[in-house]
Amino acid sequence: MRPPELALAAAFVVVALLAGAAAAPFPAALTLERALPHKGVPAEHLRERDRARHAGRGLLGAAPAVAGVVDFPVEGSANPYMVGLYFTRVKLGNPAKEYFVQIDTGSDILWVSCSPCTGCPTSSGLNIQLEFFNPDSSSTSARIPCSDDRCTAALQTGEAVCQTSDSPSSPCGYTFTYGDGSGTSGYYVSDTMYFDTVMGNEQTANSSASVVFGCSNKQSGDLMKSDRAVDGIFGFGQHQLSVISQLYSLGVSPKTFSHCLKGSDNGGGILVLGEIVEPGLVFTPLVPQQPHYNLNLESIAVSGQKLPIDSSLFATSNTEGTIVDSGTTLVYLVDRAYDPFVNAIAAAVSPSVQSVVNKGSQCFVTTSSVDSSFPTATLIFEGGVAMTVKPENYLLQQGSSGDNVLWCIGWQRSQGITILGDLVLKDKIFVYDLANMRMGWTDYDCSLSVNVTSSSGKNQYVNTGQFDVNGSPRPSSYRIIGLVPTGIAVALVHMLIFGVLCSR
Numbered sequence: 260m261r262p263p264e265l266a267l268a269a270a271f272v273v274v275a276l277l278a279g280a281a282a283a284p285f286p287a288a289l290t291l292e293r294a295l296p297h298k299g300v301p302a303e304h305l306r307e308r309d310r311a312r313h314a315g316r317g318l319l320g321a322a323p324a325v326a327g328v329v330d331f332p333v334e335g336s337a338n339p340y341m342v343g344l345y346f347t348r349v350k351l352g353n354p355a356k357e358y359f360v361q362i363d364t365g366s367d368i369l370w371v372s373c374s375p376c377t378g379c380p381t382s383s384g385l386n387i388q389l390e391f392f393n394p395d396s397s398s399t400s401a402r403i404p405c406s407d408d409r410c411t412a413a414l415q416t417g418e419a420v421c422q423t424s425d426s427p428s429s430p431c432g433y434t435f436t437y438g439d440g441s442g443t444s445g446y447y448v449s450d451t452m453y454f455d456t457v458m459g460n461e462q463t464a465n466s467s468a469s470v471v472f473g474c475s476n477k478q479s480g481d482l483m484k485s486d487r488a489v490d491g492i493f494g495f496g497q498h499q500l501s502v503i504s505q506l507y508s509l510g511v512s513p514k515t516f517s518h519c520l521k522g523s524d525n526g527g528g529i530l531v532l533g534e535i536v537e538p539g540l541v542f543t544p545l546v547p548q549q550p551h552y553n554l555n556l557e558s559i560a561v562s563g564q565k566l567p568i569d570s571s572l573f574a575t576s577n578t579e580g581t582i583v584d585s586g587t588t589l590v591y592l593v594d595r596a597y598d599p600f601v602n603a604i605a606a607a608v609s610p611s612v613q614s615v616v617n618k619g620s621q622c623f624v625t626t627s628s629v630d631s632s633f634p635t636a637t638l639i640f641e642g643g644v645a646m647t648v649k650p651e652n653y654l655l656q657q658g659s660s661g662d663n664v665l666w667c668i669g670w671q672r673s674q675g676i677t678i679l680g681d682l683v684l685k686d687k688i689f690v691y692d693l694a695n696m697r698m699g700w701t702d703y704d705c706s707l708s709v710n711v712t713s714s715s716g717k718n719q720y721v722n723t724g725q726f727d728v729n730g731s732p733r734p735s736s737y738r739i740i741g742l743v744p745t746g747i748a749v750a751l752v753h754m755l756i757f758g759v760l761c762s763r
Contacts, residue, residue: 327456327464328533328711329512333362335385336526337681339655339669342385343588345520345681346489347530350453351472352397358490359387362518362530363586364552364691365678367496368418368433370473373445378478380488389490392474394448399469403431403447409471410447412500419447433473441480448474452502456511457711470505492586497545497552497693506532513713514694518585519705522651522685528705535688536710542692542699543644546575552691554698555641556581556677559596561603562634568596579675583689583698587680590653591673600636601668604653607634622657622667629654629666638679647702652683 374391394400405421410431413419430446456466512532546553633650655669
């Protein structure tokens with residue numbers, strides 16, 4: 260469901276080179292993980308990566324656990340030329356091992372690479388140690404057979420594969436193919452997941468529950484590449500068979516989750532199964548009976564002026580609509596709304612900003628800050644609910660030379676589907692209130708403390724600590740490693756900007 264390939268500006272090429280259920284109150288400390296990016300991402304691969312983040316659904320598990328608000332660490336960043344994804348850690352199996360998985364609200368299944376695996380990367384440019392789950396090495400693991408009711412449920416939604424010739428004891432399998440041609444296949448297992456649960460006694464407890472997840476033994480396409488490799492994908496979709504629904508059905512967590520993704524290159528943020536409560540949060544209904552988090556986008560404004568865009572372009576159908584997807588790096592705007600949006604931005608920039616258009620991509624050179632040089636946009640949803648889109652939510656910095664900074668529009672054209680990815684999700688609290696089928700947001704500094712509530716009340720969580728599951732301090736950052744020597748990078752940008760300035 261990703262948009263078609265788009266032509267990028269020459270400035271984009273320069274940047275590619277540069278890229279070197281709820282119980283009583285639970286006040287306690289939230290984990291805030293920050294991770295410095297490690298490697299760059301070629302610009303031409305951004306769209307392909309975005310395509311590889313829609314999967315199927317999860318399977319329902321069962322086991323008692325301690326009720327509370329579940330807290331996950333967050334690493335990675337929204338910068339597509341450094342990391343371009345956010346990921347968390349999950350502990351699975353007995354003995355437990357830790358796995359790095361991308362945070363993806365555009366899919367439902369949690370899956371990790373398993374041993375043995377064909378095509379699975381063994382190293383990662385994100386400076387993380389990859390692991391392979393081995394169900395035979397876990398004393399609590401069990402393969403899900405085709406006769407299992409949970410497999411039957413997945414078969415009905417197309418998320419499981421069982422041949423008619425398979426015996427009832429045959430493994431419940433799956434095969435997912437993504438928009439860029441990459442794919443993964445494997446089988447479902449149930450095993451113990453360990454996580455931090457914030458309890459009413461102001462302590463963080465080490466909790467666990469039995470969940471069903473995918474065990475990937477084959478990967479293809481871009482999933483085989485090691486530059487941004489993680490151990491798997493953690494789907495945070497709303498389907499009843501997702502891990503989110505599993506934990507809710509077990510009484511482990513509320514039927515709500517929230518995130519606040521830090522937009523700086525340091526990245527990190529907050530991810531909790533619970534509801535972040537802050538002043539300024541506004542809510543709009545989720546479109547019911549949709550496989551993704553669809554919202555009713557009604558109009559777009561730039562500098563307070565509503566754009567001449569037919570609202571029917573955003574209507575939800577099988578091939579159209581507006582979805583929120585943390586597994587997508589950029590933002591994809593339906594084609595007939597794209598030009599009015601970009602033209603309105605270009606017309607509203609400060610007179611000191613030099614515009615550059617190349618192959619349909621709008622870029623700018625400025626010596627001033629983006630906040631003072633570029634307009635603010637607004638997305639208006641059902642009920643008149645507004646989402647502020649600051650310049651850093653639609654621009655990508657392409658480089659600099661002296662005081663001159665090159666920026667390009669980071670939003671891309673899409674056929675039918677408008678996808679709100681990390682570029683616009685960053686530096687905002689997002690609340691996915693599945694119990695009431697609504698989504699809320701507000702602008703926020705995601706390095707600050709937040710208030711979190713279960714269904715029974717509001718509680719202060721202070722994210723001042725960096726703790727692992729045992730309460731021990733853990734590293735808060737990774738080292739940045741560029742792909743191009745600084746002198747060469749500066750020279751490339753200088754030449755481009757010099758040519759722009761001379762053409763005035």
